[in-house]
Amino acid sequence: MVRVNSRAKAAKTAAAEKRAASKRLAQDVARLEKSTSAEVTTAEDGTVTKRKSSQRHGVETNQTLTKSEGKLLESTLEYSKQTTRPGRDTSSEFTERTDMLGRRSSDSRLETISQKGDTERTTVTTKSADVYGITKDRREQTVENATRRATHSKSSDSRGNVHTASDVTTVRQQGEQTVTRNEKRANGSELETASSTTYEDGIFTLGGGADWKKGTSVNKSVLHEREADASKIAARADKISERAGKVLDWMGLEPAEWSGEVDPSRMHEKTLAEGEHGSVVAKYGVSGQQSAQFDGKSVSGQFSREAVASVTAQTSGRVSGRFGEASYDARVKAEARASVDAQGRLDLNGLNASVNAKVGVSVEAEVNGHAQTQSVTIGGVEMNAAVDGHARASAEAVAEATGTVQVTIDPPTAIAKGEVGASAVAKIEGEVRFSAGPFAVVASGYASAGAEARASGIIGYEDGKLKIGGSVGAALGVGLGGSATVEIDVRQIGQLVKNAADVNHDGKVDFWDATAAVGKTARWASRWLHPPSPTPSIPREFVRLTPPFFTPPMVMLWSPWPIPIAFKEPNER
Numbered sequence: 001m002v003r004v005n006s007r008a009k010a011a012k013t014a015a016a017e018k019r020a021a022s023k024r025l026a027q028d029v030a031r032l033e034k035s036t037s038a039e040v041t042t043a044e045d046g047t048v049t050k051r052k053s054s055q056r057h058g059v060e061t062n063q064t065l066t067k068s069e070g071k072l073l074e075s076t077l078e079y080s081k082q083t084t085r086p087g088r089d090t091s092s093e094f095t096e097r098t099d100m101l102g103r104r105s106s107d108s109r110l111e112t113i114s115q116k117g118d119t120e121r122t123t124v125t126t127k128s129a130d131v132y133g134i135t136k137d138r139r140e141q142t143v144e145n146a147t148r149r150a151t152h153s154k155s156s157d158s159r160g161n162v163h164t165a166s167d168v169t170t171v172r173q174q175g176e177q178t179v180t181r182n183e184k185r186a187n188g189s190e191l192e193t194a195s196s197t198t199y200e201d202g203i204f205t206l207g208g209g210a211d212w213k214k215g216t217s218v219n220k221s222v223l224h225e226r227e228a229d230a231s232k233i234a235a236r237a238d239k240i241s242e243r244a245g246k247v248l249d250w251m252g253l254e255p256a257e258w259s260g261e262v263d264p265s266r267m268h269e270k271t272l273a274e275g276e277h278g279s280v281v282a283k284y285g286v287s288g289q290q291s292a293q294f295d296g297k298s299v300s301g302q303f304s305r306e307a308v309a310s311v312t313a314q315t316s317g318r319v320s321g322r323f324g325e326a327s328y329d330a331r332v333k334a335e336a337r338a339s340v341d342a343q344g345r346l347d348l349n350g351l352n353a354s355v356n357a358k359v360g361v362s363v364e365a366e367v368n369g370h371a372q373t374q375s376v377t378i379g380g381v382e383m384n385a386a387v388d389g390h391a392r393a394s395a396e397a398v399a400e401a402t403g404t405v406q407v408t409i410d411p412p413t414a415i416a417k418g419e420v421g422a423s424a425v426a427k428i429e430g431e432v433r434f435s436a437g438p439f440a441v442v443a444s445g446y447a448s449a450g451a452e453a454r455a456s457g458i459i460g461y462e463d464g465k466l467k468i469g470g471s472v473g474a475a476l477g478v479g480l481g482g483s484a485t486v487e488i489d490v491r492q493i494g495q496l497v498k499n500a501a502d503v504n505h506d507g508k509v510d511f512w513d514a515t516a517a518v519g520k521t522a523r524w525a526s527r528w529l530h531p532p533s534p535t536p537s538i539p540r541e542f543v544r545l546t547p548p549f550f551t552p553p554m555v556m557l558w559s560p561w562p563i564p565i566a567f568k569e570p571n572e573r
Contacts, residue, residue: 163188189214202491215477223469259291278315298347310335350408360398415460425450438489445482
């Protein structure tokens with residue numbers, strides 16, 4: 001007895017459906033491209049667009065195909081199709097690009113929306129292929145009804161990266177309360193690539209990069225809501241507000257404004273060490289400001305404070321010699337920082353206030369280097385070779401808390417919200433640039449690792465409901481990435497070629513430069529075959545009367561005018 005694996009069977013069926021969908025899409029593109037009944041429009045830049053619509057047996061179809069070409073090898077083909085039928089909508093998109101080097105990449109997307117009873121199902125399937133030959137598939141499905149909305153997605157690529165994610169929200173009625181629960185999860189690794197080719201202002205640029213991230217995250221939240229009648233409380237508040245307004249008018253207080261700031265002398269900076277090539281500086285102290293305003297009906301205020309303690313060390317150097325010059329700059333900084341910001345407004349309608357507190361420590365090191373050769377002139381164009389490097393390493397830990405309080409009469413609101421979070425991130429990144437004449441290469445890379453935890457809460461009365469809720473979440477991940485860009489100064493190459501071809505130095509390249517080049521080549525060949533004698537003994541007149549058939553064979557081959565080119569002075573070098 002053979003047992004059939006249902007998962008393997010489902011995977012096999014899904015793969016077959018993908019192949020069939022890709023085949024149908026290619027057939028649709030080919031049919032629209034060959035269609036003679038489609039509406040054709042051509043833009044000023046040469047972009048051609050074909051559109052075709054049809055309606056048959058209650059099914060409406062709209063198709064669009066756009067093709068454009070650039071000045072070099074670049075081109076773009078875009079196709080879209082929308083099909084509408086009772087209870088089901090389908091849309092498909094396909095894009096194929098060719099860059100300036102003839103490299104191809106493509107993206108396709110198929111979305112299907114179906115309705116059955118009170119349940120709506122949306123399925124999105126995407127497939128992409130980049131210029132490096134890496135393919136990526138992604139499938140996302142959302143099922144939604146009156147009480148539940150669930151989204152599940154999965155992506156995989158030809159390099160073995162797999163990433164899954166889910167987002168599920170449920171709404172339940174428990175007696176007089178409405179309970180909303182949400183849970184989000186993500187796990188796996190993803191690879192994103194990028195490539196570009198541009199030609200602008202005489203500079204051709206070829207770039208590419210990749211970002212790889214791996215991590216796990218989870219977030220859960222719950223919210224309890226209950227209908228409440230606040231009309232009695234609002235009526236009382238209206239009366240109190242009216243009386244307070246009359247009191248303020250009777251007092252006749254004039255509008256006023258006040259502000260201040262922390263004495264700048266409380267922020268200190270001290271040089272701990274200083275030398276010819278570097279220094280160590282410490283900075284510590286407190287800074288901030290505060291203000292308040294009264295406009296006759298309301299009072300508002302702001303308050304901020306920040307405490308900083310840091311130590312920075314930096315050094316630099318430069319050296320030069322007969323072959324060029326080199327320099328470097330390095331900096332290391334350690335810092336601890338704490339801050340608090342608060343603001344609020346109180347008027348006859350209520351109170352609105354918020355506060356944010358943040359504490360963090362960080363350490364970073366950074367270095368820059370530069371080396372350059374002496375300039376040389378080639379073909380009338382001044383060129384040199386240079387290397388520039390930059391590297392940075394950092395680590396940071398931050399804790400933050402935010403809270404808001406809102407109490408208003410219109411609309412009736414009395415609610416408090418808060419959020420706390422902590423994160424720790426470490427990152428190393430670097431960049432190097434190498435240039436030589438009209439060519440330059442820029443390469444960069446990074447590696448990172450981080451963790452984050454967050455929690456939030458809500459309690460109070462808002463939108464006619466009593467609310468109590470909160471959420472917790474955490475994430476852990478690592479990342480790697482890099483990019484490279486090649487730049488070619490086509491203008492400089494053109495100038496170099498022009499100067500090399502301008503043999504007679506008249507500032508232009510024409511027929512007479514070719515004539516001068518032939519003459520130079522012939523004279524060089526003639527000297528090589530017949531080097532001048534140390535003691536010339538041939539009479540000058542005899543040399544001038546030498547017939548053409550005495551011209552060396554190589555000179556005859558290179559020159560269409562052998563006689564004048566073969567004649568040379570005995571001592572000419």
